[in-house]
Amino acid sequence: MKERAMTKEGTNVEVEVISTETIKPSSPTPSHLKAYKISFLDQLIVPGHYIPFFTYYTPPIRDATKAPNSISGQKILKDTLSETLTRFYPLAGRVQNQNEYVINCNDKGIVFSTARVNNCAMTDFLSSSQPKVEFLHQFLPTLPPVTKLGADNDGKDDDDHDGPAQLAIQLNIFSCGGVALCVCFRHDIIDATTISAFLNCWSSIILSKDNTKHKGAVFTPDYSAPSLFPQRGKESLPAYLTLGAGRKPEPEVQIVTKRIVFKATAVEGLRAIAASEHVPKPSRFEATACFIWKHCMAASGAIRGSQLPSLMCFPADIRRRMVPPLPRYSVGNILSMLLTDKYCTDGPAELDGLVSLLRKALERFKDKFVPGLQGPELYEAVSQSTQELHGSVSTRNANPYVFNSWCDMGLNEVDLGWGKPAWVSFIGGPSRFKNVTFLFDGAKEGDIDAWVTLDQREMEVLEENLEFLAFASLNPPIMINT
Known part of the structure; x- marks a missing residue:
């Protein structure tokens, strides 16, 4: 073939x-x-x-x-x-x-x-x-x-x-x-x-x-x-599974996935801008994900003429949060979907405010969700958050953005006898579902590769946003030392 x-x-x-x-x-x-x-x-x-x-x-x-x-x-x-x-x-x-x-x-x-x-x-x-x-x-x-x-x-x-x-x-x-x-x-x-x-x-x-x-x-x-x-x-089981619903492809929308790189210096710059009294030291994930979320919301609003309420969703690994923690090599989908509160304010979002929303979601998870991991409340907590996400998608009364961080996952340590990988990537091109981002460690130490999936019209707006491009590089060369 x-x-x-x-x-x-x-x-x-x-x-x-x-x-x-x-x-x-x-x-x-x-x-x-x-x-x-x-x-x-x-x-x-x-x-x-x-x-x-x-x-x-x-x-x-x-x-x-x-x-x-x-x-x-x-x-x-x-x-x-x-x-x-x-x-x-x-x-x-x-x-x-x-x-x-x-x-x-x-x-x-x-x-x-x-x-x-x-x-x-x-x-x-x-x-x-x-x-x-x-x-x-x-x-x-x-x-x-x-x-x-x-x-x-x-x-x-x-x-x-x-x-x-x-x-x-x-x-x-x-x-x-x-x-x-x-x-x-x-x-x-x-x-x-x-x-x-x-x-x-x-x-x-x-x-x-x-x-x-x-x-x-x-x-x-x-x-x-x-x-x-x-x-x-x-x-x-939740209705979206028993009814065979799932996430249906968006009708009459062309969806694309693009690679967008945040250099190590850009990531540190975003962390400084995102800092606030509530979150004095944002993580690399918090600063980068919320920056992308901020500008994806703006691109959607530019196409629609108005901005829908929006929320960020992200899967959190619960292995290390168990008491006692589960082994790192535990098999299965041992994670829960976390959702921020909805961002409903008109006008441009502030990065530090979005990072605060994200941190509050993590704190709720830690303070209220984690203590019940061993008990029967876990199923209801996990399924409720997952149903809320699918409900937002199916009713289209909010604009959810899903972020998956594969940074520090150990994929760049996989030596199959030829040395460690020079690069780890997702896949670009057409896609089926929009508003999904995967974050990977970049080819250079400290860089983050964001594989962002959006409505093509929104992607075009994002790629012309000068405030976004001040920190983001659109699919730059992947320089690999041989």
Whole structure:
């Protein structure tokens, strides 16, 4: 299978998938672990949604036998991936009936593809004056269950009676030997923290077999979430799930995702501006997310002619907030959606005021929500906030903006034998849902890459806003040292 695209300079980029296979666990899953009931936190995620991201590696300069395009290098990757799946055995299983919320841990495996990116070096692809990040779609795994990103799911399986794979990986090898590793994971089963744990476990297993590398501890994931947060009956689930609603694509709206970079100096500048008596030291996330929120609201108001009430939503990891804290490598969607109070004031928002709204939401979570994590109030608290978000989307009486921070997630530590990633990215181009932003660590220390998804008309307004551009860089070159 071949796909073609043109870079900014007109270079012909050809992506050729040369192999696709199923990687299964190296050891069979014991019979007493065959049925894995997901937790009620997983139940609250709209089913059938896959999330992709990329890690980029420069060409290895030592030991050609470990190179990703060598036979021995491929064998190392696949063998160690198989060992990793033995530890993360639910990922190799199948959800045979979405309504039963049980993973059949039948060792069917995950999808692993290898593709050649011909006629193009990775640095040439990324370092042009305006990198064509929308071309990253052609580096996705090609199987239908994986490429239907964000597709609605009516509870039925596809033509494969075993159900679709829950994880797919594509190894895209550029002509220079550099790699763009694409990972697509099923979000209603695991969250970003879990997939980071999976990749870092894979890394640890690879490095443990290499005498020239530092040997990190190979850990075992924790599977206590289903017992701590036992799943609920279908009749008690929120309406947006039981009615098969979810988030529907916006009608007659063209939605785009763009990469917007905040240099380390810009982030520190925003933190200084965002400081107030209530929040004297805003975090990098608070300052950057609220700055984007402020200007997205303004862009929406400019298109509409008036500004709807708005709120910020963000998933908060509750592993470390448990008493005692859950292990970092706990598997599942162990998070809760937090919502700020609505911003209803006419006229331009002040950054410090938005940061205060965000901090108050975090304080409510800490003071009122966290003490009940162990009790029955948790389900009601989590489902209520999630229903409120979906209610705002469906009734369109408020403009919610969802922010996902993948900074400091450990994805930039995943060494698969070629060194740590030079860059970690989301995916640009057309999208299905608007007002969603993913924040990643940038290619340079201290930078933040924001992958912002908006109505195209609002994006055009945002990209011409001089106050916004005083801190934000629109898709600058990705400079990778080779």
